[in-house]
């Protein structure tokens with residue numbers, strides 16, 4: 001299982017290790033610097049041969065200290081290394097100061113004022129200006145210099161950020177002022193930071209490597225999980241496999257409510273997703289006018305007529321319908337009619353609300369929140385999120401003036417607490433939060449990019465995946481995490497050219513690869 005840490009959590013873990021006498025700050029800094037060099041040579045083996053030129057920009061704190069270690073280790077390998085310091089050497093914190101002095105025995109430290117494009121021509125450019133300690137926006141001229149120096153000829157210079165690209169907040173991934181323009185590689189320590197997976201971080205960095213520096217920590221619920229295969233293998237998660245003695249009702253019966261004539265595609269996509277992910281039975285609830293349209297286009301799915309609220313109430317007398325999906329292609333009027341009935345169903349089916357089922361309450365989100373219960377999952381994209389939680393979205397989108405900045409994790413946690421149910425906030429950095437504050441990120445970034453998911457209807461399939469898993473007995477947060485993870489896996493497995501219809505059809509391949 002992978003946990004993502006905030007800078008405060010990281011500092012606490014580091015301090016506890018130092019206080020226990022297990023390690024010194026200086027040892028950690030040495031391991032961090034060595035880890036950076038190791039990661040560089042693993043990423044670009046050609047840099048392991050012969051001598052090259054590196055420029056290291058060091059900042060006024062311990063991130064700068066790591067930079068001095070990297071400079072020393074590269075020079076020991078025969079490299080030509082230029083070092084620049086932002087700030088006053090006299091004021092460096094103790095461990096950084098020791099490494100500054102060690103470097104001074106080997107080479108010069110140029111002042112920041114001497115930075116210019118010519119001096120920074122190099123094979124490798126190391127950004128060790130700020131890491132987890134950045135708490136306020138970079139001074140403007142510093143941001144500009146970083147951008148200038150970090151954008152030498154990309155074809156020849158590799159840019160490596162130590163811990164964080166300077167200027168990005170480690171908790172939110174947001175820019176605090178200007179900053180390094182782009183990093184080919186970010187090398188962090190012990191655990192990735194939450195900010196590595198949010199907002200600007202992954203837009204500005206190609207790859208992320210986390211190096212072990214010999215620290216330990218115990219997971220607590222305030223930490224954010226990265227959804228990965230290990231997470232889904234956790235004992236608390238139901239398996240995706242079907243046991244040989246199960247029958248279809250063991251895997252639940254999902255009801256997907258569709259829109260009217262000409263608007264049934266989205267619900268059909270969701271239904272196909274629910275079926276492929278293993279719901280025992282999936283029924284589409286369709287108004288009379290759209291019945292023919294749907295009937296000619298489905299196989300293995302069932303069809304029932306749901307004209308209006310009273311119809312739905314009758315259909316929901318069937319207690320075997322244990323998971324419902326409302327929203328995709330539904331139209332806001334039909335959503336306003338049907339959502340209250342779905343949420344009030346006496347046998348307590350689990351409910352996914354997406355798309356129009358969320359937009360329908362843009363004018364009165366409180367009405368929706370009053371009806372929601374703990375067995376619901378909301379799956380907004382950015383626009384839908386802003387309609388339901390305008391104040392939270394505004395806070396999230398505001399340019400931060402200090403760190404740690406309000407993040408997508410904070411926003412999704414606040415939204416889940418307000419709604420009283422699980423909220424899955426979509427994007428390449430999909431955040432899933434439970435009202436208790438438990439939170440995870442399903443990331444489609446770095447080596448898990450899935451840009452072909454940006455296609456109409458892919459969100460409808462995700463809603464169907466989650467509904468199918470709810471039908472199979474997954475708890476809401478587990479269903480959201482598992483569905484979102486499989487969604488990205490299916491997209492990556494299919495590859496370029498993906499359209500929404502391909503996602504459910506790709507699941508069997510993903511399942512085979514998982515050894516189901």
Ligand SMILES: NC(=O)C1=CN([C@@H]2O[C@H](COP(=O)(O)OP(=O)(O)OC[C@H]3O[C@@H](n4cnc5c(N)ncnc54)[C@H](OP(=O)(O)O)[C@@H]3O)[C@@H](O)[C@H]2O)[C@@H](O)CC1
Pocket residue numbers: 010011014028029032059060061062063064065066093129130131132133134135136137138139162163164189213
């Ligand atoms: N934790 C660990 O286990 C390990 C941590 N390690 C390394 O330490 C890094 C964290 O070090 P850190 O805490 O010293 O913070 P860092 O990022 O160097 O910046 C702080 C300095 O910047 C200054 N400053 C801040 N904002 C500013 C601004 N806008 N404009 C100008 N100045 C600004 C701030 O000044 P102050 O706010 O005090 O005035 C302070 O001087 C971490 O990322 C990792 O690389 C590893 O060595 C090994 C293990």
Ligand SMILES: Nc1ncnc2c1ncn2[C@@H]1O[C@H](COP(=O)(O)OP(=O)(O)O)[C@@H](O)[C@H]1O
Pocket residue numbers: 355381426427428430444449450451452453454455456457458459460461462487
């Ligand atoms: N660039 C991207 N990388 C990874 N995932 C993406 C990207 N763009 C969109 N997605 C995912 O695709 C889905 C799109 O959902 P949504 O915006 O609701 O689309 P639609 O309403 O057309 O179905 C979400 O799960 C989102 O996380």
Ligand SMILES: [K+]
Pocket residue numbers: 063127128129130131161162163164165166
């Ligand atoms: K940095």
